[in-house]
Amino acid sequence: MSSNSFRDSIVVVLDTSRSTIKAGLGLHDLLRPPSIEILARVGLPRNATVNSDIAMNGTSGDAHDGPSTSKATSPAVGAKVTDYLVGTQLDEAVIAEQDLAIFWPFAEGDISDWVQAEALWKYVLFNLLHLRRMQMESPVLLSLPCGLSRGAHEHICQLFFERFNVAAFSLLERPTAQFYAAITATSQLSGVVVDIDRTWTDVTPIYDGVPVHAARVSVGAGLEDCVKHLAAHLASNQNIVAALAEPPAVEEQGEGLQPLPLDEKGREVALEELARQLWTDGLIRVMAEGEAGAVRDMEELSADNGDINIAAIVVAGKEKAVIESGMRKKAARASAVEQARAKEIEARDLVEVSWRGRTITIGRERHRFCEPLFDVSVRMKGKERERVPILPLHTAVGEAVNRTEVDQRAYIWQGLFVTGDIANHVKGMGVALQARLSSFITNSSDPQHNEVQPRAIRTLKIPDYFAEYRERGDGMASFLGSSIVAKITFSDSAGKNFVSKSDYTNQGPRAVLGMSPSML
Secondary structure: OOOOOOEEEEEHHEEOOOOEEEEEOOOOOOOOOOOEEEEOOOOEOOOOOOOOHHHHHOOOOOOOOOOOOOOOOOOOOOOHHHEEOHHHHHHHHHOOOOHHHHHOOOOOOOOOOOHHHHHHHHHHHHHHHOOOOOOOOEEEEEEEEOOOHHHHHHHHHHHHHHOOOEEEEEEHHHHHHHHHHHHOOOOOEEEEEEEEOOOOOEEEEEEEEEEEEHOEEEHHHHHHHHHHHHHHHHHOOOHHHHHHHHOOOOHHOOOOOOOOOOOOOHHHHHHHHHHHHHHHHHOOOOOOOOOHHHHHHHHHHHHHOOOOHHHHHHOOOOHHHHHHHHHHHOOOOHHHHHHHHHHHHHHHHEEEEEEOOOEEEOOHHHHHHHHHHHHHHOOOOOOOOOOOOOHHHHHHHHHHOOOOOOHHHHHHHOOEEEEEEHOOOOHHHHHHHHHHHHHHHHOOOOOOOOOHHHOOEOOOOOOOOOOHHHHOHHHHHHHHHHHHHHHOOOOOOOOOOOOOOOHHHHHHHHHHHOOOHHHO
C-alpha cells in the first residue's frame, strides 16, 4: 500500500446518483457543498454515423425526458466518448430543439453504457473542474448507487486509472455516504436510508455501517412524479389557468416574458414549471395521512359550486367544516368572530407566487406535491416496470426493514433518514414518513413484545453544525458523507482505504475490491 497521504486541497469528490453528478475539488475544515452539479445524461445527434438504429430506439426529448433503458448493447454501441453532448453543450442543443437521442446511463441503478458514463465523468473532471490528465495529482473518491457487481467495481477502477490517470482512487456506496452525513457522535451505525431520486426511490437498510444488500427495495416513483401530479392539479384550478392565460402586466413585460402557449402541450409544460417553482421556493409541505383526501373533497365541492374559490378557502384544519357548510348550502352561519378567525387562518396557507410576470395566488392544493410517493393510485400512468413492486413509500420502507434479521430491526429503526433532491426544499419528509410507519412498530404494552422488537422510530437529519448545509436541506447528504469519508480516506498515510497507483500497477483493477466492504 501507498505510504503517502494527499493534501485536502487536491482531493476530488465525485458523487454520482441515478440522475445527477455532484462534484467538488478540495476539502475544507468546514466541508462545503458541491461546486459542480449536472444532470447525469448525455445526448447523441440522431444523424451521428454510429448506428442507424439510434434513430429508431434512442430516447429523444427535452430536459425532463425519462431515462434511457439502453444497456451495454444499446443502439448507441459504436459511439465514441467524443460523439456525446454533455452538460451545457447538451443543454443548448435541447433548447435549440435539435434532433437528439438522450441517454441516462445510471438511471436503472447500474451502469448501462460505459462509454456514456466515461463521457460524463470526463466532462466533469476536465471541463468543469479543469484538471489536466497528464499532470493529474488528484485522488478521486467516487460514490455510486448501491449494489454494483464486482466486475463493475473493477471496470470503474480501470477506467479512472487508465483513462483519467488519477493519483489514487476510492469507491463508496451512496447509501453509506448518505447515512454517514446524518449520524452524530452519539448515533449508532444502523438505520435505513430513503433516497428519493428523479424517477426512482431507493430504500437501503444499513446495519453496523454496512448496507444490507439483500434487503434493498426500489420503488418506481420520484420527484418527476410529484411535479407532474401537482401540475395536473394546478390545471384543474380555473383561477390558476385563467391567470396563466393572461398576458404579463405591462410594467413587468420584457425580454423572455412571452405570452404562454394555449395548446395542451404548452400548458402542461408551463404548469410543470410552476410546480417546480413551488417546490424550489420551499412552499410545499408533506400532508399527513387523510389530509389529502380532505383536499380532494374540497376540489370536488369547488367543481360543484362555482361560487366557491378553493384558493381562498382551503386552509389547514378547516376542510371538514367547509365541506359540511357547502353541503348544507351554508344553512348555518358562523359568527363574525369565527369568520374573522377563518380568514386569518386562510391567509396563513395562501401564497402569492410571482411567475412569468404574473402574480398567482395558490392554496393548499400545492401540498399534494408528495402524494404520489405515498399513494400508488395517483402515480403516472405507464410507469410500471417489470419486476418492480408497486408500493407506497412507507410500505416499501417497512418491507425493506423486515427483510433484515429480526435482531437487527430495532437498531435499524433508530435511524430513518430521508434524502434526495426533493428533501432540499420539502422539509419534514422524515417525520411524515415516520408517522406512516407506526404499524411496523410493536406496542410496548403488547404481551408479545420482547427486547428485540422495535419500540419506536427515530428520524435523522444532517446535523446543524455543518453550517454550509444547514439551509440546503438533507438532499446533499451523499456529497457531504462522501466528503467526510474522503477527508479520512486520503489522509491515511498507510493507504488502507484507497487504491494507489502502485497498488493498481501490482494488482490491477481487482485492487479496488479490498476497498469495498460489500465486495469482501
